[in-house]
Amino acid sequence: MMTNQGNRISQGQFSFLPDLTDAQITAQIKYALSKGWALSVEYTDDPHPRNTYWEMFGNPMFDLKDPAGIMMEVNNCRKTFPNHYIRVGAFSSVQGVESVTMSYIVNRPKQEPGFGLVRQETEGRTMRYTIHSYASDKPEGERY
Amino acid sequence: MAKTESSTMKEGKERYKSGVIPYKKMGYWEPDYKIKETDVLAMFRLTPQKGVEPDECAAAVAGESSTATWTVVWTDRLTACEMYRAKAYRVDLVPNTGPGTDNEAQYFAYIAYDIDLFEGGSIANLTASIIGNVFGMKAVKALRLEDMHIPVAYLKTFQGPATGVIVERERMDKFGRPLLGATTKPKLGLSGRNYGRVVYEALKGGLDFMKDDENINSQPFMHWRDRFLYCMDAVNKASAATGEVKGHYMNVTAGTMEEMYERAEFAKSLGSIIIMIDLVIGYTAIQSMAKWARKNDMILHLHRAGNSTYSRQKNHGMSFRVICKWMRMAGVDHIHAGTVVGKLEGDPLMIRGYYDTLLDTHTKIQLEKGIFFDQDWASLNKCMPVASGGIHAGQMHQLIHYLGEDVVLQFGGGTIGHPDGIQAGAVANRTALEVMIQARNEGRDIWNEGPQILADAAKWCSPLKAGLDTWKDITFNYESTDSPDFVPTATGSV
Numbered sequence: 001m002m003t004n005q006g007n008r009i010s011q012g013q014f015s016f017l018p019d020l021t022d023a024q025i026t027a028q029i030k031y032a033l034s035k036g037w038a039l040s041v042e043y044t045d046d047p048h049p050r051n052t053y054w055e056m057f058g059n060p061m062f063d064l065k066d067p068a069g070i071m072m073e074v075n076n077c078r079k080t081f082p083n084h085y086i087r088v089g090a091f092s093s094v095q096g097v098e099s100v101t102m103s104y105i106v107n108r109p110k111q112e113p114g115f116g117l118v119r120q121e122t123e124g125r126t127m128r129y130t131i132h133s134y135a136s137d138k139p140e141g142e143r144y
Numbered sequence: 145m146a147k148t149e150s151s152t153m154k155e156g157k158e159r160y161k162s163g164v165i166p167y168k169k170m171g172y173w174e175p176d177y178k179i180k181e182t183d184v185l186a187m188f189r190l191t192p193q194k195g196v197e198p199d200e201c202a203a204a205v206a207g208e209s210s211t212a213t214w215t216v217v218w219t220d221r222l223t224a225c226e227m228y229r230a231k232a233y234r235v236d237l238v239p240n241t242g243p244g245t246d247n248e249a250q251y252f253a254y255i256a257y258d259i260d261l262f263e264g265g266s267i268a269n270l271t272a273s274i275i276g277n278v279f280g281m282k283a284v285k286a287l288r289l290e291d292m293h294i295p296v297a298y299l300k301t302f303q304g305p306a307t308g309v310i311v312e313r314e315r316m317d318k319f320g321r322p323l324l325g326a327t328t329k330p331k332l333g334l335s336g337r338n339y340g341r342v343v344y345e346a347l348k349g350g351l352d353f354m355k356d357d358e359n360i361n362s363q364p365f366m367h368w369r370d371r372f373l374y375c376m377d378a379v380n381k382a383s384a385a386t387g388e389v390k391g392h393y394m395n396v397t398a399g400t401m402e403e404m405y406e407r408a409e410f411a412k413s414l415g416s417i418i419i420m421i422d423l424v425i426g427y428t429a430i431q432s433m434a435k436w437a438r439k440n441d442m443i444l445h446l447h448r449a450g451n452s453t454y455s456r457q458k459n460h461g462m463s464f465r466v467i468c469k470w471m472r473m474a475g476v477d478h479i480h481a482g483t484v485v486g487k488l489e490g491d492p493l494m495i496r497g498y499y500d501t502l503l504d505t506h507t508k509i510q511l512e513k514g515i516f517f518d519q520d521w522a523s524l525n526k527c528m529p530v531a532s533g534g535i536h537a538g539q540m541h542q543l544i545h546y547l548g549e550d551v552v553l554q555f556g557g558g559t560i561g562h563p564d565g566i567q568a569g570a571v572a573n574r575t576a577l578e579v580m581i582q583a584r585n586e587g588r589d590i591w592n593e594g595p596q597i598l599a600d601a602a603k604w605c606s607p608l609k610a611g612l613d614t615w616k617d618i619t620f621n622y623e624s625t626d627s628p629d630f631v632p633t634a635t636g637s638v
Contacts, residue, residue, distance in 0.1 A: 002385065004348055005571045005607075009387035013320045014582060016350060016575045018604065024582070031585035049317065049389045090320070096505035096526070099310045102320035115384040125373055129380040129415060 002114035009047050009112055012087055012104040022071060025088065025106055029067045032090035037101055038062040039070045040089040043081045045143040048115070048133050060091050074106055083109045083144040109135075109144030155226070160218050167203035167212060171226060175199075177233040177256060184257040185293035186274055187516045189238060191250050191286040191459055201284055202232035202253035208278040210261060230257045239629050250459065252290070252516075264301030267427040267474050275462060289462035292469060293517035300522055302473040306437035306444050308525025309503065309550055312477060315417065315443070316389045318352060321581045322549050324573055325353035325393075327532065327556035332359065336366050340374030342566060346559050347382030347390045349570025353552065354378075356395035358422045358449040368398075368407055376414040393420035393445040393478075401429060408436055418443040423467075424450045427474060434475025445530070446476040458626055465494075465514060468501040472527045480530045484546040487534025491624035492546055502527040503550055511630035528552060536615040537576035537608060541594020544580050553577070563610050572611035575601060 001007050006016060014020060020028070032039055039061050042054035057077040064070055070088075077086050086107035089100055113134040120128040135143040152171045153159045159170075167173070179185065186209075192201040204212075210230035211220070234254040242249035263269040279287050313319055328334070328342045343354040354375070362368040375392045383390045396407035396419050404421070411419050419442055421433050430446065437444040454461035464481070471479050481502060482488065482495040497513030503526045507519040531547055532554035543553055555573050562569030579601040584590050590597065602609035 002387075004386050005350065005567070010350060010574075011317065011388055014578050016571070016578045016605075017582060024586075027586045028582070031587070047387055049383055049387050052314075052317070096523075097310060099314060100319045103317070104320075115387060117381055117384040126414065127373070127377065129376070131380065131384045 002112055007112065008108065009085070009105075009114065011047065011049070013102060014104045019108075020104070020106060022075075025074060026067050026071050028102070028104065029070050029088070032102055033065055033067060033070075035090075035092070035101070036094075037090040037092050039064070040091065041070075041073050041077045041086065042089060043077055043084040043086045043107075045084050045109075045140065046133060046136050047085045048136070049131060054085070054087065057086075060089075078107050082107070085109070111144065160216055160221060162216060162218075164215050166200055167207040168197075168200045170203075170207060170212060170216075171229050172206040172210075172212065172232055173199050173203035174231040174233055177231045179233070179256055180258075182259040182295045182297045183293075184259060184262065184270075184295060184298060185517055186255050186257070187290045187292070188253045188255065189250055189288040189290050189459065190253050190284050191248060193283055193285050196283050198235050198237075198249075198251040198253070199232065202235050202251070202255070204281060204283045205253060205278055205287065206230040206232040206255045208281055209255070209273050209276065210257060227258050228261060230255050230261070259295060259298055262298065264298070265303075265431075267302075267431060267470050271427060271470070279460075286460040288458065288460050289466050290514065291463065291516040292466055293519055294469065294473065296520055296522040299473065299520075299524060302524065303431075303434060303438060303475045304524030305472060305477045305527045306434050306442065306475050306525075307477045309477075309528045310526065312443055312528060316352065316391075318389070320549065321577060322544070322547070323352045323528075323552040324350070324570075324577060325355055325530070325532075325552050325554040326351055326559040326570070327355045327357050327554060328360075329357075329556050329560045331357040332363065333365050336370030336374040339366060339371055340378040342560060343375050343392050344378035344382055345566035346570045347379060347392075348385045349559070349567035350386070350574030351390075351555075351559065351570045352388070353391050353393060353418070353554075355393040355445070355554065356420060358395070358397075358447040360395050361397055368396075369410065372407075372410055372414060372416070376416060380415070389417070391418040391443070392416065393418050395420040395422070395447075396433070397422045397425055401432060404429070404433065405436065408433070408440070408442070412440050412442060416442075418445055420445040420447060421476075422447045422449040423471075427470070430471070430474045430476065437477070438475070443477045444475070445478040446471060446480070448480045456625055463514060463626070465498050465501050468498050468527075469519075472502055472521075472524060476527060477525075478528045478530050478552060480532055482529075483531040483533055483535050483543070485535060485539050485542050485620070486531070487620045491627045493628050494624070494626055496546070499529045499547065499551070502529050512628050514628055526550070530554060532556070534618075534620055536618060537572045537611045538595075538598065538615050538618075540576040540580045540598065541590040544584060545591050545594075549581070558611070558615065561614075562607065563614055564607060568607035569611065571605070571607040575605045575608050576611075 041057040044054040090102035092101045116132045118130040236252045238250040241247040394411040455464040481498040482490040530552040536558035559569035
């Protein structure tokens, strides 16, 4: 168990709030669509803070403008990977941005073991740090 | 002001006779001047000395900030002097000043400079002309640089922000909300070990960044290496505890460039993602650190220490928006740019003008924000504004309303001063932020419903409740000294 405020990984826009309901997730999807952004669903069982590339649950949905349809993809992903971390992202293709504009977690494993900090003592008092995910000691697919 | 005929003397023998002639006649006043796409433009607010005509005064500013000296020199004739002369091309009376008002007459003077007057990629060279001798000239009683237009050709000679807002967000893996930070307090006196404690607690509680204060360098109570070592332990421990990328702005400001590079290298060797410098190190040192930061994958935070000595008073000095422009060119990733609602100076529209200057890809003339020129930013990275000084969770709706989401909100006292401890303070701030972004995205009117949205969240988040109870009545309602000259509807004087 993690010892921070929510006993959970706090990546994304809304990790300090109670888990979002489907209606709340849909409201955020609507906001992204109103801005012209493409929505995406991604999942992982390796939530290391610098693991940038979560698995894509299909390509970003550039042509799907129906919040209910996107919510259906979210739920499909949850059904397929009930014990993974799942996040909804939004992408803007506007010049000067061309990057992610939203990202929030919509599914988590029941137990979140979190990370250990490995300290390697080197010259003088200098330290090298490695953030180690306890879950990733197990093989892919058996982590949570 | 109605266009007057140019009174420039013709080139030739008469013009270069030894002696003193008015700047206007020397070719520094050209009301019919056609602005070239490559010209650098500057707009000054001038208060002429008694008896000096405003257009002569403007010509004097143009002269002294380009080629002129007080007397005629024949050596001008060896050069393409007409090109090198800056041209004052427009003078307007500032609204609400002059005859019929209680205020001394002030004028907006527009001046054009040929691009060949400046060395590429050097803020020091640009500023040595534009704010050099000219501010001490006797003919002007007071002078203030209000805004500048930098042509694309000249902008392209500058690196721009080492990292930029977009890449900073990608590296931090934080999108769609303001970033959260805090300055370690007390500013002075903590040992390295005690200092790192504050950093750890606040980052674990939910902040993205912690920060050294501008005057934390290497003093007897805490030498810089100790601070860096303890802070990096705190950063990494908090990162492991939350699963998030975190950072601490290591202030590498020091007495010499060599010393600053040494501190920056050490921060890098410890795995820090961000370092910090103060404005007082000077433009050239800032550009050097920006190059270093680009080369070393480092985010570069700039504290604007010292700026209020010349940016705050409205009649003399320079506007902070010009500093924002120069610093975006110089290449910093963060700059303190005002809070509107906190303890430091700031009119809402003026501050929005600074934020636009830092973040836009193309800024339009907006007189009500004090922006007097169009500015194409030529794909220079965006620079993240930082709001710091006397802000707290109870103002979250106002902060998001005024400042938007591309900003670092820094709650120093508002985190560390929380009655239930530093972690609780950070939880309060992060929760207030997330709940307000959620509400905004849901289409709620956060300006009016904000206090209720926070009160509702405080029902399930006790640290937020304690924070709101502590700071609910804290506001800093003083009148701004640096306010716009034009009301939002003004269009007449464009």
